[in-house]
Amino acid sequence: MTVLNATHDPARRSWIDSANLPGADFPIQNLPFGAFERDGVARAGVAIGEHAVDLQALAGSGLLDAGSDAALACEATRDGTLNRLMAMPHRYASALRAALADLLKSDAPQRARVQQQTDALLPRIDSLALRLPCEVGDYTDFLTSLHHTERHGRYKGLADPLPPAFKSLPIAYHGRASSLRVSGGDVRRPHGQYRDANGQIVFGPAPALDFELELAAWIGQGNAFTQPIAVDDAAAHIFGYSLLNDWSAKSIQWFEQVLGPFLGKSFHSSVSPWIVTSEALAPFRKALAARASDDPPLMAHLHGARDQQEGGLHLELHAHLSTRHLREAGADAVRITHTHLDNLYWTFAQMVAHHTSNGCNLRPGDLLGSGTISGADDAARACITELTNAGRDPLRLPNGETRTALEDGDEIVLSARATKAGAVSIGFGECRGRIAPAFAFASGEAEAAA
Amino acid sequence: MTVLNATHDPARRSWIDSANLPGADFPIQNLPFGAFERDGVARAGVAIGEHAVDLQALAGSGLLDAGSDAALACEATRDGTLNRLMAMPHRYASALRAALADLLKSDAPQRARVQQQTDALLPRIDSLALRLPCEVGDYTDFLTSLHHTERHGRYKGLADPLPPAFKSLPIAYHGRASSLRVSGGDVRRPHGQYRDANGQIVFGPAPALDFELELAAWIGQGNAFTQPIAVDDAAAHIFGYSLLNDWSAKSIQWFEQVLGPFLGKSFHSSVSPWIVTSEALAPFRKALAARASDDPPLMAHLHGARDQQEGGLHLELHAHLSTRHLREAGADAVRITHTHLDNLYWTFAQMVAHHTSNGCNLRPGDLLGSGTISGADDAARACITELTNAGRDPLRLPNGETRTALEDGDEIVLSARATKAGAVSIGFGECRGRIAPAFAFASGEAEAAA
Incomplete structure (x- = not known):
């Protein structure tokens, strides 16, 4: 039986306005994973509204609890592809999405800390060269x-x-x-x-x-x-x-x-x-x-x-x-x-x-x-x-x-x-x-x- | 037009006896590339008679001229697969085969130096767990x-x-x-x-x-x-x-x-x-x-x-x-x-x-x-x-x-x-x-x- 959790809460909104627009593909309930190149380096990311969370920047931001499943999931994408994260049990990607939802929701306690690092953490998607999210074996x-x-x-x-x-x-x-x-x-x-x-x-x-x-x-x-x-x-x-x-x-x-x-x-x-x-x-x-x-x-x-x-x-x-x-x-x-x-x-x-x-x-x-x-x-x-x-x-x-x-x-x-x-x-x-x-x-x- | 070189010389014999047996698959004129696991580590190698040259051991042996094409070819196999070597122009693998032929031929000037390191450099193939020689994309x-x-x-x-x-x-x-x-x-x-x-x-x-x-x-x-x-x-x-x-x-x-x-x-x-x-x-x-x-x-x-x-x-x-x-x-x-x-x-x-x-x-x-x-x-x-x-x-x-x-x-x-x-x-x-x-x-x- 499918289990719903806080990331599915339909009442949630994000402090990123573009995520709340009617018909937005990437509201705070979605948080899909992808990859892109930034400053010539391959990085993994998570889309929210018209922005993408740069997971390499997130790993160095101090916003995730060290050693938590979310932090380990974030670390696993350090090579700029999702293959290692994909190879892990679902709970790691799930924990990272939950942590991001908590940072990006309208009433996020850490909202100010995230906003101080917006340029590094949340580039606009249209400024990025998107890549295949992972290496495809077959x-x-x-x-x-x-x-x-x-x-x-x-x-x-x-x-x-x-x-x-x-x-x-x-x-x-x-x-x-x-x-x-x-x-x-x-x-x-x-x-x-x-x-x-x-x-x-x-x-x-x-x-x-x-x-x-x-x-x-x-x-x-x-x-x-x-x-x-x-x-x-x-x-x-x-x-x-x-x-x-x-x-x-x-x-x-x-x-x-x-x-x-x-x-x-x-x-x-x-x-x-x-x-x-x-x-x-x-x-x-x-x-x-x-x-x-x-x-x-x-x-x-x-x-x-x-x-x-x-x-x-x-x-x-x-x-x-x-x-x-x-x-x-x-x-x-x-x-x-x-x-x-x-x-x-x-x-x-x-x-x-x-x-x-x-x-x-x-x-x-x-x-x-x-x-x-x-x-x-x-x-x-x-x-x-x-x-x-x-x-x-x-x-x-x-x-x-x-x-x-x-x-x-x-x-x-x-x-x-x-x-x-x-x-x-x-x-x-x-x-x-x-x-x-x-x-x-x-x-x-x-x-x-x- | 196909160019033959010293590695093709039919008069060459190896000081490794099994390479000279009639009907041997891997005489000194062959020197094919492969990969195996040794001491739990993936390594690349080159077959000669019933032995394989361990290229990781070779890289650390001092037997190849530093910075030579042969040494660069050997270095390229450090990850235990041949993909990086395969991606290089033919002359690198060719130089490595030529260098190995010079070390393994009967009248090799460095024969004694190689023989001092035989256990590290030249394991028997039947003692190795062979692997796919490279990662196959398609x-x-x-x-x-x-x-x-x-x-x-x-x-x-x-x-x-x-x-x-x-x-x-x-x-x-x-x-x-x-x-x-x-x-x-x-x-x-x-x-x-x-x-x-x-x-x-x-x-x-x-x-x-x-x-x-x-x-x-x-x-x-x-x-x-x-x-x-x-x-x-x-x-x-x-x-x-x-x-x-x-x-x-x-x-x-x-x-x-x-x-x-x-x-x-x-x-x-x-x-x-x-x-x-x-x-x-x-x-x-x-x-x-x-x-x-x-x-x-x-x-x-x-x-x-x-x-x-x-x-x-x-x-x-x-x-x-x-x-x-x-x-x-x-x-x-x-x-x-x-x-x-x-x-x-x-x-x-x-x-x-x-x-x-x-x-x-x-x-x-x-x-x-x-x-x-x-x-x-x-x-x-x-x-x-x-x-x-x-x-x-x-x-x-x-x-x-x-x-x-x-x-x-x-x-x-x-x-x-x-x-x-x-x-x-x-x-x-x-x-x-x-x-x-x-x-x-x-x-x-x-x-x-x-």
Whole structure:
């Protein structure tokens, strides 16, 4: 059963005004972890409103009780990544969030002491170069939306659009860890081999770029090699969640895919910088919907009483698109996707249990993507391939532009919010990326037969 | 053009007798790099005969010129892994190998000084706990044997057993880095979901375990994100090679595979402990065979004049099987595979060029497996699935045992030798693993519907 504590108290406000604004992603009830560079040094931090607590500065501030769990948690981030903190039991990160909440709340006894060190302790987030929050040993991407999977099966003309294994296990593939990047900046259009309109195999800038809106879990404590994690123990191994944009070069993927996605994905994957902790999400847990009566029975190692009771989240997710023309005209980005985590057929606990069921070891900082979170509704289609019915019905923007794929200059921003009556709503920040034109290829742009 | 130097001199012998034995894997011309634990501390080393140079001891021995490239290379391994050395230009590892060859050759001027420190400097390999030679950021597995691919296509009953992309690009998938293990010890039979003989989906110990004989390249210097590596620059990015056994749980793989292999592989992958350097393999380089006239033209970014001239290796590879009964009877392991690197359709330089063609970044210590190195001949089938014609023709051992898959207690040993007239033959050591029975599953062995 989920336990709530003082950090969840909906009455709390912070003396940092931007944390109290309606719709703020990072109120005092959130306090997500991240990393950034400051004065040329990698540091870990905790977001509050439009600011980030610099944990290296905090460690030297004297504001934490020496030897306390909170101080030990803070010390564990000294190398500027969260890996060591993630490897520790939840109570350390929990103690640090509780200590920060006590320092940052409106009626904090130590408010004056903190405010004396504001410049060192609480830089504005927009002044920082954000980094990946940790080193990712392995990145796994799942395929857990039935609607996303069924639609793609229909586009391929399959008699049964759902793979036979879909309802028996959460389908997944190993992703590329080296090409994970934090939100922001350019997403360079990749070169690759694909079939052109005449069916000829060519090599050049990939024409069919897409986004995929996903939620991703960060592994905290790992498991020993050969020792599976039981589904109801999985929560103890998930440190928190971020947004993931699994950028896809569909033309490359369609041609290359024999043993799964490879170069069609590994040119760039974007994650939002702040890890919203499992603890902060506790008030938004919800029970799973009953399995359909004609679904195959759930195997015991994927069934957990606790997971059934609280494996879901009251979480809505969005994607916005802006184009160069829209920005030049001063127009807002257009919301193209509005979906819900309910649209996943499998829970993250089931993904963890399945992933480790063969003895595979997860390590602190590993990333598990949900797969594209598409729903049954048209508005809940979470990639352009689905939004355009595989290109048949182009996406029409308010200024008359149309899209069947992302063009150079197009920018996608993913966002998400957990909301429930009686709790202060929290957000995930944004996962942003803008398509940049392909570089000229060093071996010569024009490919000739050798 | 490959440059040979004094470390390749076939006339050289070592004062360490085991390095001069006929058929020794690690003569003074090889000097491969590895890592091990000694006195509870991770250290890097270089193999010579039945001994390993302890590079931590060497760094403190005064035997290397302070500030020399060799000394800097040695210092770079102080953390007990090779990652930092791999990230340096080839000349550092080359200088260290040359310095070691000068210390270990029969007529070494400093022979007496080295021999005074033999216990510290030159432990026997069999006294050491070997480790993975480096931290692997990402592991990629290719599918580059036409014969392996065609046979599997035929087993599936495909009209065209070769995927359309096979001759246009080296097909690959991302593997799991966390479950890579150094040669030796148990390979625990995994649990997983699969279809039983009645077509029912069940969860239990995987019945159809197989081995796959592969060669794997270790990446040295990486490439910057978005900056592809040209095929003829790839050699500068490959530090060396080891053997890889890509253990496969075929029953799991057949059921799960929608987006490529996942739990059917990630329970354990074994690599041989010693990295045979690209430099040591230089005498064994060979030109590629001409492409078949009906093959599609090779795209320019996969064609390199240097790669065409020396992208191959005079390298034979073997797999031996022993069973519990064979060992109890004191019988030798049975050679079940004898193949050659010629059986790959793509070179490692082409794999590197393809892998980075979309801008994906490789990092020092990344591992690229060749895929199963099966040839056209029956003897050159490099996994049990092929050796048994997908189970139709069981493998018959001299003692009357038969196999269509690996059973508990079965042990596979992979080995390889580079041989060419005029050069001292070098070996790779062994890649060994023994199947151990599945652990009882924590959630309950008997799977019930929930």
